[in-house]
Amino acid sequence: MSKTKESTAVAERELPQPTGVAGPVSPPRVSARRRRPGVVALSLGLIAAGGAGVAVLLLQVGDRTQVVTVVRDVQVGQVLTEQDLGKASIALDPAVKAVHADDLDQVVGKRAAVELRPGSLLARSQVTKDSLVKPGEQLVPIGLKPEQIPATVLVPGQRVxxxxxxxxGQAETDKTSGSPPRTLPGRVVKASAAAPGTGVVVVDVATSADDGPTVAAWVSAGTLRLVLSAPGGR
Structure with a gap:
């Protein structure tokens, strides 16, 4: 054998021989993360609390109360009828003192102590069993120009x-006499809004039966002014 062939044979014996066909490579095994019991308990607690909150909200939405409402305009002193009132089912705030629908018959026949507007809830403080014009009194309508009436809004029950x-033509005579102007007591029953253009306000004033004709004469002559009394004054 020649030296070349001998060298080749030796080289082939020294090369590493394959042991077999390589298979697919397996991915590294990852161990599952251990769940901490505290986190699981907290998650379950939050879910339970959320469910309870939804339940309470649904109960509040469903907790509705039947109340009395006003369905048409009612003037001060007007007697309430069933046609003036209606019923509505609402989620009522405890701070709202509305008349319950079951007590409707307790307000029918009473008088409006204030002006009532359609769409509003009726409160017991807005009605009265007493007439706004008491026995021995007269109701005198007084039309007053802007300069004859205080700028303060007049409300029922105010003393004037x-x-x-x-x-x-009588000013000089009255000045020389030195006597104070004559006044009569009254009580506001109702005051209208100022008329467009003229600003005239019509005030219904309750006076004694003896003073009613005198007040009417002052109104007719245009010699009347209205002054608010101090709170609690007569």
């Missing part, structure tokens, strides 16, 4: 003084 002022 009806002041007689001298008419033109």
């Amino acid at each position: 003084q009806l002041v007689h002022v001298p008419a033109q």
